[in-house]
Amino acid sequence: MWQLADKQLESRLLIGTALYPSPEIMMQSIKASGSQVVTVSLRRQNPTESGGKDFWKMIQSLDLNILPNTAGCHSVKEAITTAQMARELFNTNWVKLEVIGDDYNLQPDPFALLEATQELISQGFEVFPYCTDDLVLCEKLVAAGCKILMPWGAPIGTGKGLVNPYALRTLRERMPNITLIVDAGIGAPSHAVEALQMGYDGVLLNTAVAQASDPVKMAQAFNSAMLAGRLAYESGVMPERDLAQPSTPTLGTPFWHQG
Numbered sequence: 001m002w003q004l005a006d007k008q009l010e011s012r013l014l015i016g017t018a019l020y021p022s023p024e025i026m027m028q029s030i031k032a033s034g035s036q037v038v039t040v041s042l043r044r045q046n047p048t049e050s051g052g053k054d055f056w057k058m059i060q061s062l063d064l065n066i067l068p069n070t071a072g073c074h075s076v077k078e079a080i081t082t083a084q085m086a087r088e089l090f091n092t093n094w095v096k097l098e099v100i101g102d103d104y105n106l107q108p109d110p111f112a113l114l115e116a117t118q119e120l121i122s123q124g125f126e127v128f129p130y131c132t133d134d135l136v137l138c139e140k141l142v143a144a145g146c147k148i149l150m151p152w153g154a155p156i157g158t159g160k161g162l163v164n165p166y167a168l169r170t171l172r173e174r175m176p177n178i179t180l181i182v183d184a185g186i187g188a189p190s191h192a193v194e195a196l197q198m199g200y201d202g203v204l205l206n207t208a209v210a211q212a213s214d215p216v217k218m219a220q221a222f223n224s225a226m227l228a229g230r231l232a233y234e235s236g237v238m239p240e241r242d243l244a245q246p247s248t249p250t251l252g253t254p255f256w257h258q259g
Contacts, residue, residue: 097120
C-alpha cells in the first residue's frame with residue numbers, strides 16, 4: 001500500500017483513457033493494468049456532452065479514483081477555468097495540471113504552471129503538476145504547496161523512456177518526502193521498472209498501452225513491471241562496477257574433495 005494524496009492505493013500505475021481502438025478495449029486494458037487511478041480530459045471527454053456521457057458512465061462503472069487533467073490548455077486562465085469545471089463535474093479536488101508552452105514537444109510552460117499552481121492551491125485543489133525534471137522549478141512548486149510532482153521522463157507520446165535519469169535521480173534524492181510520479185515518455189514496461197527502481201512512487205502512462213498491438217496484454221505487462229520495479233527498489237539493486245567480480249570467489253572458500 002502507498003499514499004497518494006488522501007488515498008491509500010495498492011497499484012502504483014496511473015493510466016490514461018485516450019487513444020484506445022475502442023471503448024471496450026479501453027475498459028479491458030484499464031482492468032488488466034490493475035490501476036486504481038485513471039486520468040480524464042475535460043476538454044476531450046466532457047461528461048456534459050452526448051458522447052462524453054457514455055464515456056463517463058463507463059468510467060464510473062470501474063469504481064476507480066478519477067484524476068481530471070487540463071490537457072490542451074496553453075494559458076493560466078484556461079487551465080484554472082478547466083480545473084474549476086472539472087472539480088464540479090467529477091466531484092474531486094484532484095487535478096493533473098498541464099499548461100503547455102510548446103506545441104512541438106508539448107513541454108509545459110514552467111512560469112504559467114507555477115502561477116496556475118499557486119492559484120489552484122489557494123482554492124483548495126490537490127494539484128498534480130505535470131512538469132519537466134528541472135530541479136529549481138520543482139522546488140518552487142513544492143514551496144507553493146505541492147505534495148505531488150509529475151516530472152516527465154520524455155516528451156508526451158515519444159516512448160523514449162527516461163532520457164535524463166541523472167535529473168530524475170537528483171529530484172528523488174533532494175525531495176525524499178514528496179510523492180514523485182514519472183509522467184510522459186514511458187514506452188515500455190522496462191522504462192517503468194527503471195523509474196520505480198530509482199525510488200519513484202509511481203508512473204502515469206497512456207500511449208504505451210493504448211496504441212500497443214495488444215493493449216490488454218501490454219496493460220498486464222505494465223502491471224507486472226510496477227511490482228518488479230518496486231520490489232527491486234525495496235530489496236536494493238546492486239551497484240554497477242567498472243571491474244568484473246566473480247560471483248564465487250576462491251579466496252577463503254573451502255574446497256571439497258572426494259576421498
